[in-house]
Amino acid sequence: MEFITSTIVSGIIYDLMKKGIELSYQRVFGNFWGNKMISHNTLYKEFLDEINQKKTIAEKEETIDELLNSEPMVSVFENELYNTDFAKRLDYIITLINQEKTYNRKINIDFLAEWLGFSSVNELKCYYIGHTEPDFKFIEYVANKVGVNATWFKTGINATPFQSIVRGEDYAERILKNEIEGQYVFAIKECRKRREILVMKKVNSIKYVVFPKPIVFHSEVGATGMSQLCSTYRFLVEISQQDETCLNHVHFVPDDIFQKLTEGAVYPGIVNNYSAQQRINILYDFIDISVTLRSRMDYKAIYGEEFFETQELVKQRLSK
Structure with a gap:
């Protein structure tokens, strides 16, 4: 069973709650087109009444989570709110x-x-009102334009919504071989040790392409990891030479979001919710290994011990 519909419903409810708007059948369920909804109209009302009766936001959220994880409610939502998958x-x-x-x-x-x-x-709405599923060619067209995994869009199984179809490369320099047009975006895992970078390209205002294998950006490496770290350095140097502004789009994201990005479970554009703040120049400063030790100590103060040690490893390797 998919739990997609419960996620959609909870999103609608939370948006209304943030605005201080009381939940009603029309506000929550008014935009659904399921032909079977009329048979459980009372159940939907009781669902909303139970939430509305709670006094605090915390109590409401607890009730929502409880109700949306109950088997009867999930089953009704999954089977009745939509006419097509x-x-x-x-x-x-x-x-x-x-x-x-x-x-x-x-x-x-x-x-x-x-x-x-x-x-x-109407070219989209017909699949909300009617019961006929679109053909696979149509689904593939929409998936490609939006950046959705077509396998998931067709079946809902064996993939995640934004799972990348790009080959996962072991070395950052291989990303340079791709012919995908777009703006580089870098998601750095927010942690003190074993930082990694997830490289993406923003193709247009909605679509992103993710290179699913994170690249090395830390000092806890062996021989293979050292080679990959230097590959990261050379990759960043080369793309900055091609476009001196391309390292500007840096986001430090929490570990759990970073993992979901690699899995394709969340929209890649969600990285824009996370700012690098004073660390926006971290990639420029990382490849700037020819500066004085004093300047590099300034980097250490901004980015931490791990950054300094990582840069020192690259500097020593390149000097050989």
């Missing part, structure tokens, strides 16, 4: 994309239909 998965993709808060934007199927170049929203 395509519509369900598309709404889930929209929910994940809308988790990016940086630009304070929201997308819906109307926005997406126009963005995809369709003549009207």
Whole structure:
């Protein structure tokens, strides 16, 4: 059983709660088109009443989690709110994309239909109102344009929504061989030890491509890891020479988000919710190994001991 619909419903509810709006059937379930919904209309009302009766936000959130993890409620939502699996998965993709808060934007199927170049929203809405699933060619077209994994979009199994189809490279320099157009984006795992970098490319305002194998950015390495660390250095040097602004897009993300990004379980654009703040120049400073020791000690103060030791390893290796 998929739990996609429960995630969509909880997202709608939390958005309304943040705005201080009381939950109602029309506000929460009014945009669903499931033909079977009428049979459990009372159940939906009781679901919302139970949440509304709680006084504090904490109590409401606890009730939501409890209800949305109950087998009867999950079963009803999964089977009744959508007429096609395509519509369900598309709404889930929209929910994940809308988790990016940086630009304070929201997308819906109307926005997406126009963005995809369709003549009207009906080319998507027909799969919400009707029961016929689109053919695989149509699904592949939408998946490719948005950056969604087509296997997941078709079946919901054996893949994750944003699982990359790009080959996972062991060495950063191999990423240079890709022919994907776009702006480099770097997600650095927020930790004191064994930092890694997940390299992505922003293709357009919605679509990202992720290179799924993180590259080495720490000093706890053996012989193979040392080679990979130097590969990271050479890769960053080369792309900065091609475009001196390309190392500007750096985001330090929590370990759990970093892991979900590598798995394709979250929208890659979510990295924009996490700022590098005073560490925005970390990649420029990392490849700047010819500066004086004093300047490098300044780097140490900003980025930590691990950064200094990592840069020192590269400096020693290159000097040989």
